[in-house]
Amino acid sequence: MSAIAAPLKKTLNVALIQLSAGFDKAKNLNHFKTHILKAIGESKNKLDLVVLPECFNSPYSVSEFRNYAETIPDGETTQFLSAIAKEHQIFLVGGSIPELDKTNDKIYNTSVTFDPQGKIVGKHRKAHLFDIDIKGGITFKESITLTGGDKATVYDLDGFGKVGLGICYDIRFPELAQIAARSPNDSFAMIYPGAFNTTTGPLHWHLLARARAIDNQIYTIVCSPARDLNSGYHAYGHSLVVDPYGKIIAEAGEGEEIVYAQLDPELITKVRQGIPINYQRRFDIYNNVVDGATVSDV
Ligand SMILES: NC(=O)CC(=O)C(=O)O
Numbered sequence: 398m399s400a401i402a403a404p405l406k407k408t409l410n411v412a413l414i415q416l417s418a419g420f421d422k423a424k425n426l427n428h429f430k431t432h433i434l435k436a437i438g439e440s441k442n443k444l445d446l447v448v449l450p451e452c453f454n455s456p457y458s459v460s461e462f463r464n465y466a467e468t469i470p471d472g473e474t475t476q477f478l479s480a481i482a483k484e485h486q487i488f489l490v491g492g493s494i495p496e497l498d499k500t501n502d503k504i505y506n507t508s509v510t511f512d513p514q515g516k517i518v519g520k521h522r523k524a525h526l527f528d529i530d531i532k533g534g535i536t537f538k539e540s541i542t543l544t545g546g547d548k549a550t551v552y553d554l555d556g557f558g559k560v561g562l563g564i565c566y567d568i569r570f571p572e573l574a575q576i577a578a579r580s581p582n583d584s585f586a587m588i589y590p591g592a593f594n595t596t597t598g599p600l601h602w603h604l605l606a607r608a609r610a611i612d613n614q615i616y617t618i619v620c621s622p623a624r625d626l627n628s629g630y631h632a633y634g635h636s637l638v639v640d641p642y643g644k645i646i647a648e649a650g651e652g653e654e655i656v657y658a659q660l661d662p663e664l665i666t667k668v669r670q671g672i673p674i675n676y677q678r679r680f681d682i683y684n685n686v687v688d689g690a691t692v693s694d695v
Contacts, residue, residue, distance in 0.1 A: 403663075404558050405665055405678050406662060407557060408659060409554075409659070409662075410445050410660075411445065411638065412657050413638070414655055415450060416428055416429060417624070417625035417628065418453050418454060419625075419628070422474075425454045430477075432655060433481055437487070442657075442659060445554075446554065450621050451508075453592040455494065456630070457629075459537070459541045459542050462543060463497075464496035466495040467494060467496065469507060469635065469685070472494075474491070475491070480515060482515045483511075483515030489511045490562070490588055491511065493507055493508040493564050493565075496635075503544040504542055504543050507546075508562055512532075512554075512555060514673045521546065521548075522545070522546025522548070523565065525567050525569065525570050525686075526540045528540050535594050550563070551577045557585070558582050559578070560589045562588050564591065565587065565589060567589065568587075568609060569605060574612065575613060585616060586615055586660065590619075590620050591619050593632070595633060598633025610642075610643050611641075614641045614669050615665065616674070617639045620636045622634075635648060635650070638656070640661075642668055646658050
């Protein structure tokens with residue numbers, strides 16, 4: 398067995414900002430800024446990374462996405478987040494916002510990550526749109542106004558290592574996390590700003606976050622809006638950090654809250670040494686999965 402690479406190079410201190418967002422964009426931005434500063438001030442360790450939830454500057458509503466959409470990188474929210482990251486010397490995953498692409502007039506659900514100089518180091522457009530219809534539960538169709546992105550996203554948090562990023566429904570498709578975790582990408586975490594709801598959250602939120610961690614022996618970080626029963630979409634809450642064993646190491650409740658976690662560089666190596674699935678994969682059996690694998694006859 399060859400040496401196990403260390404995808405996370407040093408301890409990483411992270412805070413997840415679980416807040417709700419209403420119709421007033423300026424108020425949403427200031428609410429988040431106040432809590433990012435609170436997290437920086439209150440954290441017992443110097444924060445390296447702050448993560449915001451899906452659609453943190455707007456209501457999570459198909460009919461509102463276009464009204465709130467901004468261009469990236471010159472739009473108000475991107476500039477706002479870049480300035481915070483730079484001033485406070487943090488990596489900042491800017492949840493997601495509705496993005497207007499002026500080249501095709503389409504709207505995307507997009508997450509942008511900034512480095513401590515305020516520079517954009519990662520951008521992901523939600524690839525799998527949330528189109529569901531659960532009888533007696535929730536009906537939602539993002540594709541009425543949104544277009545899906547067409548790429549998996551992996552980028553470097555300089556000094557720490559690489560991460561993959563997906564948005565909410567993307568977590569249900571294990572391939573994005575596999576792409577991020579496998580060589581040559583070798584990410585130490587998948588980060589998902591996500592707004593599950595009171596139907597699908599209790600069913601699958603914890604399971605999916607834990608599954609992506611166990612499948613790939615990486616950390617998963619899922620950051621939700623807080624639940625607001627006066628809004629049109631009832632987010633599940635329960636922002637989580639899951640370790641590479643699949644253990645939940647930090648969890649919020651349903652309301653507005655900041656949760657903190659410390660990611661341990663040695664844990665991924667330890668898990669991979671103990672349960673060496675990375676070296677036991679049988680690509681000879683399942684390398685056809687995209688085209689339809691051949692299965693054995695009796
Ligand atoms: N809101 C989403 O994109 C996904 C979700 O709520 C779910 O998968 O459940």
